[in-house]
Amino acid sequence: MKQKKKSDELVPYLLSLINSGRDIIISEPSVLSMVTFEYKKFIIEEKIYSLLKKICYDPIEYLNIQIEKNKIDLSKFLKIQKDVDIFYHGHCQLKSIGLGNEVSKFFNSLNIKIKESTAECCGMAGSFGYKKDYYDLSKKVGEYLGNEIIESDFLEDNKIILASGTSCREQISDEIKKEAIHPIEFLEKFLS
Numbered sequence: 453m454k455q456k457k458k459s460d461e462l463v464p465y466l467l468s469l470i471n472s473g474r475d476i477i478i479s480e481p482s483v484l485s486m487v488t489f490e491y492k493k494f495i496i497e498e499k500i501y502s503l504l505k506k507i508c509y510d511p512i513e514y515l516n517i518q519i520e521k522n523k524i525d526l527s528k529f530l531k532i533q534k535d536v537d538i539f540y541h542g543h544c545q546l547k548s549i550g551l552g553n554e555v556s557k558f559f560n561s562l563n564i565k566i567k568e569s570t571a572e573c574c575g576m577a578g579s580f581g582y583k584k585d586y587y588d589l590s591k592k593v594g595e596y597l598g599n600e601i602i603e604s605d606f607l608e609d610n611k612i613i614l615a616s617g618t619s620c621r622e623q624i625s626d627e628i629k630k631e632a633i634h635p636i637e638f639l640e641k642f643l644s
């Protein structure tokens with residue numbers, strides 16, 4: 453099995469990260485889901501998988517943990533206007549692994565309110581939405597999200613649309629002709 457061979461080749465590198473005491477921050481939700489849930493099918497040693505799963509984080513999840521542990525005070529570094537209008541769509545795989553509320557939790561900790569999408573999925577599902585046979589279905593599913601953004605009045609230039617997943621950002625941008633950015637890209641603009 454090709455995937456098994458590839459994961460076996462990756463194990464020594466993962467062990468070096470585990471043994472170094474480093475945490476792994478994974479910005480793409482589908483990759484985080486794959487590493488923390490699907491890798492158990494390929495890594496024979498349960499101990500390695502368990503250790504790996506404990507050190508992998510979504511970037512916003514990681515920031516929330518650091519804030520909770522009082523390791524960082526982002527209010528000293530981030531200069532975000534409190535009245536900024538933010539719409540956020542959470543990636544379906546972040547939701548499926550229990551991390552769907554991390555972005556709201558983070559912004560709420562900074563006293564910044566965001567409008568959170570109620571759409572379960574953007575319809576893109578990685579490369580699914582690019583395939584000829586599924587393109588129309590992908591667009592149909594994505595319509596709900598696009599309409600929600602439009603109806604929430606987020607098309608103006610001064611309003612921000614955030615989405616964690618690459619495919620989500622592509623679908624949103626294509627659907628409403630306005631750029632959606634990753635929450636980390638947004639935060640980077642406000643670091644002092």
